[in-house]
Amino acid sequence: MRMLLPLMLFLLCSNAGLAQADADSLIIGRRMERLPSFPNGEQALYKYLDRNVRMPEAALAASISGSVYITFLIDSTGALHDPEVKRGLGYGCDEEAVRVVRGMPRWEPGTVLRKPHAVQYILPVRFDGRRRRR
Numbered sequence: 001m002r003m004l005l006p007l008m009l010f011l012l013c014s015n016a017g018l019a020q021a022d023a024d025s026l027i028i029g030r031r032m033e034r035l036p037s038f039p040n041g042e043q044a045l046y047k048y049l050d051r052n053v054r055m056p057e058a059a060l061a062a063s064i065s066g067s068v069y070i071t072f073l074i075d076s077t078g079a080l081h082d083p084e085v086k087r088g089l090g091y092g093c094d095e096e097a098v099r100v101v102r103g104m105p106r107w108e109p110g111t112v113l114r115k116p117h118a119v120q121y122i123l124p125v126r127f128d129g130r131r132r133r134r
Helices: 002-021 043-050 057-061 093-102
Strands: 066-075 079-087 110-112 115-119 119-128
Touching: 066 093, 079 093, 093 119
Parallel strands: none
Antiparallel strands: 066 079, 066 119, 110 115
16 A cells, blocks of 8 residues: 555656647657658659669679668658668668668658658668669
């Protein structure tokens, strides 16, 4: 019983603090109203990747095929930050995928409560060692 009273006081105080918090900061558990999107849509994203991803020579020589999964943050202005390889292929493909993501234009940011919000995004970048790219 002695331990219950301090716990209840803590919970009451912490709830009072939450009631005063800004509503924009309380988005945990809320769904995105609109997910971030590449300018001009998904087809434009595929076209961008097709035009900009260059197959590394080492990957061509080894006939490597597969996807590099890159994670990055799309902030509330649509700018991309901190691209990082989550699952790579090696042979220079990981570095090439990061290079291409770093060169992307700003995206349309996602929204929560009708306001732009930062979102962590995972993008697969496909490599096919059986065909040559420009």
